[in-house]
Amino acid sequence: xxxxxxxxxxxxxxxxxxxxxxxxxxxxxxxxxxxxxxxxxxxxxxxxxxxxxxxxxxxxxxxxxxxxxxxxxxxxxxxxxxxxxxxxxxxxxxxxxxxxxxxxxxxxxxxxxxxxxxxxxxxxxxxxxxxxxxxxxxxxxxxxxxxxxxxxxxxxxxxxxxxxxxxxxxxxxxxxxxxxxxxxxxxxxxxxxxxxxxxxxxxxxxxxxxxxxxxxxxxxxxxxxxxxxxxxxxxxxxxxxxxxxxxxxxxxxxxxxxxxxxxxxxxxxxx
Amino acid sequence: xxxxxxxxxxxxxxxxxxxxxxxxxxxxxxxxxxxxxxxxxxxxxxxxxxxxxxxxxxxxxxxxxxxxxxxxxxxxxxxxxxxxxxxxxxxxxxxxxxxxxxxxxxxxxxxxxxxxxxxxxxxxxxxxxxxxxxxxxxxxxxxxxxxxxxxxxxxxxxxxxxxxxxxxxxxxxxxxxxxxxxxxxxxxxxxxxxxxxxxxxxxxxxxxxxxxxxxxxxxxxxxxxxxxxxxxxxxxxxxxxxxxxxxxxxxxxxxxxxxxxxxxxxxxxxxxxxxxxxxxxxxxxxxxxxxxxxxxxxxxxxx
Numbered sequence: 365x366x367x368x369x370x371x372x373x374x375x376x377x378x379x380x381x382x383x384x385x386x387x388x389x390x391x392x393x394x395x396x397x398x399x400x401x402x403x404x405x406x407x408x409x410x411x412x413x414x415x416x417x418x419x420x421x422x423x424x425x426x427x428x429x430x431x432x433x434x435x436x437x438x439x440x441x442x443x444x445x446x447x448x449x450x451x452x453x454x455x456x457x458x459x460x461x462x463x464x465x466x467x468x469x470x471x472x473x474x475x476x477x478x479x480x481x482x483x484x485x486x487x488x489x490x491x492x493x494x495x496x497x498x499x500x501x502x503x504x505x506x507x508x509x510x511x512x513x514x515x516x517x518x519x520x521x522x523x524x525x526x527x528x529x530x531x532x533x534x535x536x537x538x539x540x541x542x543x544x545x546x547x548x549x550x551x552x553x554x555x556x557x558x559x560x561x562x563x564x565x566x567x568x569x570x571x572x573x574x575x576x577x578x579x580x581x582x583x584x585x586x587x588x589x590x591x592x593x594x595x596x597x598x599x600x601x602x603x604x605x606x607x608x609x610x611x612x613x614x615x616x617x618x619x620x621x622x623x624x625x626x627x628x629x630x631x632x633x634x635x
Numbered sequence: 636x637x638x639x640x641x642x643x644x645x646x647x648x649x650x651x652x653x654x655x656x657x658x659x660x661x662x663x664x665x666x667x668x669x670x671x672x673x674x675x676x677x678x679x680x681x682x683x684x685x686x687x688x689x690x691x692x693x694x695x696x697x698x699x700x701x702x703x704x705x706x707x708x709x710x711x712x713x714x715x716x717x718x719x720x721x722x723x724x725x726x727x728x729x730x731x732x733x734x735x736x737x738x739x740x741x742x743x744x745x746x747x748x749x750x751x752x753x754x755x756x757x758x759x760x761x762x763x764x765x766x767x768x769x770x771x772x773x774x775x776x777x778x779x780x781x782x783x784x785x786x787x788x789x790x791x792x793x794x795x796x797x798x799x800x801x802x803x804x805x806x807x808x809x810x811x812x813x814x815x816x817x818x819x820x821x822x823x824x825x826x827x828x829x830x831x832x833x834x835x836x837x838x839x840x841x842x843x844x845x846x847x848x849x850x851x852x853x854x855x856x857x858x859x860x861x862x863x864x865x866x867x868x869x870x871x872x873x874x875x876x877x878x879x880x881x882x883x884x885x886x887x888x889x890x891x892x893x894x895x896x897x898x899x900x901x902x903x904x905x906x907x908x909x910x911x912x913x914x915x916x917x918x919x920x921x922x923x924x925x926x927x928x929x930x931x932x933x934x935x936x937x938x
Contacts, residue, residue, distance in 0.1 A: 467736065
């Protein structure tokens with residue numbers, strides 16, 4: 365703690381370099397944004413059609429549902445944008461050595477890289493949301509209560525931390541196996557479904573929904589959005605907070621355990 | 636704290652219960668056949684690998700613990716690996732290292748100016764790394780690794796893949812750096828020229844064991860107590876049996892003959908050849924270091 369400013373400097377430069385690196389691959393990035401927008405548009409028009417002849421579906425009004433869908437692009441930026449999955453590759457190619465050999469915390473290093481990733485994605489998602497709202501004029505819910513807004517931001521940060529941990533844990537597979545892409549790919553699909561990036565989770569049958577709330581994924585996307593919408597009881601928020609905190613601490617412990625064990629097996633091979 | 640680091644001798648224990656002590660400022664060559672454990676040893680010493688058994692100590696630290704105080708005093712450069720941010724100018728990596736190693740701005744500018752001056756790369760600092768040639772990149776790698784003035788520098792094949800001119804430049808730089816900053820350098824290489832020019836002391840390892848540790852000159856005396864006489868004759872019709880009596884023939888492709896003769900008799904034999912045979916040209920040389928090393932491994936008279 366003796367040199368907070370110094371440490372910040374370290375991570376700022378890492379974030380700045382990552383950002384600069386991004387501009388080398390502008391086209392890749394733009395195409396990625398296009399993909400995000402298209403998937404949002406598909407969901408958007410699908411729900412708009414469903415709401416054409418009724419005012420409520422699964423207990424959601426049209427405004428609530430469309431707000432949920434549009435805010436997904438922001439969630440993609442804040443929570444789901446990460447380059448943490450590259451860590452598996454870095455382990456396998458021995459690039460991890462470059463960081464291990466230096467007096468810098470590897471998790472901090474990776475998180476700083478993610479910050480720039482998130483920053484640029486958030487920047488674009490905000491522009492996209494404004495464009496979508498201007499072009500499509502959807503009925504939207506604008507949360508004005510400071511209480512829900514600040515809780516929303518708090519849970520966004522928690523969700524980002526949770527996703528970072530999950531991503532790092534999956535990347536640890538790299539210490540034991542060269543085949544890391546398969547498990548990661550399955551995980552992406554699982555997350556897309558279980559976190560609520562296609563639809564709000566409470567339209568699922570009650571027993572399934574109940575079970576999902578015990579898993580960490582719910583808290584990545586669905587839970588924060590639900591808080592933004594404000595259609596959630598205090599009791600439910602408290603329960604969610606406890607479950608989420610439990611997962612963040614447990615996964616942090618698991619991650620550190622795996623990391624320590626992994627490093628002992630690390631052969632720094634490759635290239 | 637300081638006094639711990641400025642000790643004269645650094646005890647370094649390596650794999651397979653081999654241990655060696657290296658003095659501050661020494662430049663030691665580490666050679667051995669492929670797979671002997673050179674790179675593994677360097678990785679263990681720099682804390683990348685966890686030793687499955689036994690322990691390693693480098694100036695009092697256990698490398699694998701990767702204590703900040705330890706990492707700040709070492710550096711590892713691997714000729715086959717890239718430590719720089721590939722898509723960015725090398726300067727960005729340097730800036731990051733400045734922050735990571737907590738180097739003062741003034742010291743950073745000074746070291747950077749010195750190093751880039753020595754390596755003649757001042758005008759390449761803002762070029763993206765991917766556009767640099769292998770040689771230029773290697774120079775940048777060296778700068779990146781030396782900005783924090785490490786006490787101990789591990790160099791794994793620093794000249795691999797470089798052309799002869801660039802090899803020489805990198806070599807000269809390493810020698811100069813070692814002289815100016817008296818930092819301890821442990822170097823592995825396949826190119827004997829590197830070792831010959833740079834290292835007075837040599838450690839040869841094979842199968843994770845030290846088979847020789849000592850002065851470069853002693854090695855030559857011990858394992859290669861002979862000199863090479865290369866003679867170019869004026870004519871091709873010479874009696875091979877007669878030539879064989881002069882000394883042991885290593886190579887014969889008339890009019891060229893290569894003899895291996897005991898050091899003590901080298902001059903007298905040369906004189907005899909010049910007197911009795913039609914000589915166009917004659918050369919007396921030390922045996923090639925490659926050959927000496929080969930002898931070390933073939934004789935297996937370790938120790």
